[in-house]
Amino acid sequence: QSVLSQPPSASETPGQRVTISCSGSNSNIGSNTVTWYQQLPGTAPKLLIHSNNQRPSGVPDRFSGSKSGTSASLAISGLQSEDEADYYCAAWDDSVNGPVFGGGTKLTVL
């Protein structure tokens, strides 16, 4: 049982836009920034979005993040087949004194 809540799966066709939600509480998302990681099949997670909406160098601007209250969202526009992956949200949790994760959302590009 993960601390942050995500839908287990999402799907959309190529070229379309998909959003993935992440829900937490006051001790994590409500008082700290949100990070998103992308995990391609058989690989380690990779930093995708940090500080709610900041993309590291090399991440396409098709990926965007937002946060409101104790929830956050990841949006992917212009979906491509290579976007098929697991996506995890994370946030610092003041009660854990460390990061906590969502359970992950498996994105299928139909």
Added chain:
Amino acid sequence: QVQLQESGPGLVKPSQTLSVTCTVSRGSINSGSYYWSWIRQTAGKGLEWIGRIYTSGSTIYNPSLKSRVTISIDTAKKQFSLRLTSVTAADTAVYYCARMTMVRGIFDYWGQGTLVTVSS
């Protein structure tokens, strides 16, 4: 670009101690701006942060594992290590090492992960 590589036993018997080491290359383990962390990924619980260590040796552990975890660092060898005692099948997971920013706890570089199975 920092690279991290885990090494571990692959198989550990129940009640024994799991030990995994991470070697840092192409970057300094002595960087003052980062912590070095362990994270595990299980089929049932997803990603779980285990704990972190600073170059000084100071540590913080996830309260859920604190009683069984020790993280240590050897800056001369550019390595940091994880020990998890009294393991059970529930500790079967892919163990990742990662660099964590001091601000906001962002994991910006990850190792490839090592699968550790707990079984007799």
